[in-house]
Amino acid sequence: MNVIVKAAEYVRVEGDHWEVEVAEDSEVPSTLEEHHVRIRVKACGLTQQDFEVVSNIHRSKARLPLGHEISGVIKEVGPNANLFNVGDEVVGLLPLNWPHSGCAEECVAPEYCLVAKPGAVSHVDAAGCVSGGVRAYTALHYAAHVCGGETVLVCNGSSPEGIIAIQLAQLWNARVLATASTHEEAVFLESHRPPLAQVIEVGKYRRSLVDVCLEETGGLGIDCVLDCASSSIDLSSGAGRMSTPSSTPSSPTPSRQGGQPSLHEFFSCLAVGGRFVTADRTLQLDPPHSDLLYMKGGSVCFLNEHTWLLSSGQQGRYMHMLSDLVEKVNTKKINPSIHHTVELANVPQAFKQLSDCVIGKVVMRMAD
Known part of the structure; x- marks a missing residue:
């Protein structure tokens, strides 16, 4: 039996036409696999994904997950998950082929996709720097080898x-x-x-x-x-x-x-x-x-920043890179630019206006 949560998703409305909606009946597993954790989502960065890629990965589905850049609190850990404890604050990037939305009340994720979030870094700043930070770090350090x-x-x-x-x-x-x-x-x-x-x-x-x-x-x-x-x-x-x-x-x-x-x-x-x-x-x-x-x-x-999560052989580099990024945010060496925040219920409207936000990041923030 699955847990029912509220989540933003791509929903097929007619033929090949999709819209972003907030579903009241989205499902996440009630029983965790060995190295999975359950997260109470506090913030999720909003990004216009390449929809053709996303739809090709999740073929023949009437709903597609939305939101990969998450920050939140560990609610439950799987039997062999040993990186985090219940109550730990974490930030991470969900795999592109992950079946569950990160833009939700809660989500389940592999523990190796996450790193610890320093207490001084807000959930909004953490979620706002994940995707852009991993992409920039990958481009400059691993692709271009900038000196x-x-x-x-x-x-x-x-x-x-x-x-x-x-x-x-x-x-x-x-x-x-x-x-x-x-x-x-x-x-x-x-x-x-x-x-x-x-x-x-x-x-x-x-x-x-x-x-x-x-x-x-x-x-x-x-x-x-x-x-x-x-x-x-x-x-x-x-x-x-x-x-x-x-x-x-x-x-x-x-x-x-x-x-x-x-x-x-x-x-x-x-x-x-x-x-x-x-x-x-x-x-x-x-x-x-x-x-x-x-x-x-x-x-x-x-x-492609999601490439890191497609191979288990790259987990160490990915986690080192994300930890370094979050620590740089913690020490104010990197300052994410947040355009504005929205509540979960307003995510569909925010997505329609996402292209108008030319400076900084739009982040979904869960109401306390």
Whole structure:
């Protein structure tokens, strides 16, 4: 027999049309498996997941789980779960193939997905830094191997991932530039302390992104371009996305007013041995882009923070990384930017407006 809880879920309403709803009859197991724990959820970060990926994982289901970035209190532990005790405060990232919503009154999770939450860190801040923090940490440390003295360009720097990536890169003594899509984002980034080397408001500059970056680096180029929000590249021409053999790559023209930089511009910004890290799973390279990367000795790396939870061989690295992130939040070396919080009942409306929140993270907070 399962436990009935209130949870936000994707619900199929007609055909292939899905909507976010708060279900009153969501089920979680009443009996825990060996290394599982039951968590009374206090906060859950809201992120627009790649719905095609989520639906492919959970095939033929009328409801799909929503919310993976959780913070809460251990309510019960499984027979062989020995990392936590009842009453411990924890934070973690649920696997992408996990059948239960994290955006719920309570959820069941594997203990190896969680780490202890310091008491000085609020549940909202903890949940607000999990996904973006793991993504940024993975991109900078494990994918790009950023070192002190290198130059990093963070695309969409005001996004939840971008904000944490900027702070991590600065902690590791990298020189950081960031792009902003609006004047509001640019003002936010310019107020960041310590200050960034350059805030590039896309569409404002008459010069191309390439000219700005080369000037800032003395003509050497950017060591790492980080596209961790997967929405920072011009989609108008289709270049750099799923394409047919007859499609034409974008031309190396400057960014247009109000448009995003093209893939060609980002590759042209790279230094010799530069790394382009992207969270866009649909990115494909046209031959001119491959030639450009070949001549620079550059590389492209795809970024998916949920990969850590798909293999038991990576649990140690994942838990070390998440513990380090939470400790940095505890010591104020990283400060998550929370746009606003919502109650569980208001999650459906919050999801409809999620794309309008261009700065910081939206977090579901359970009422006390």
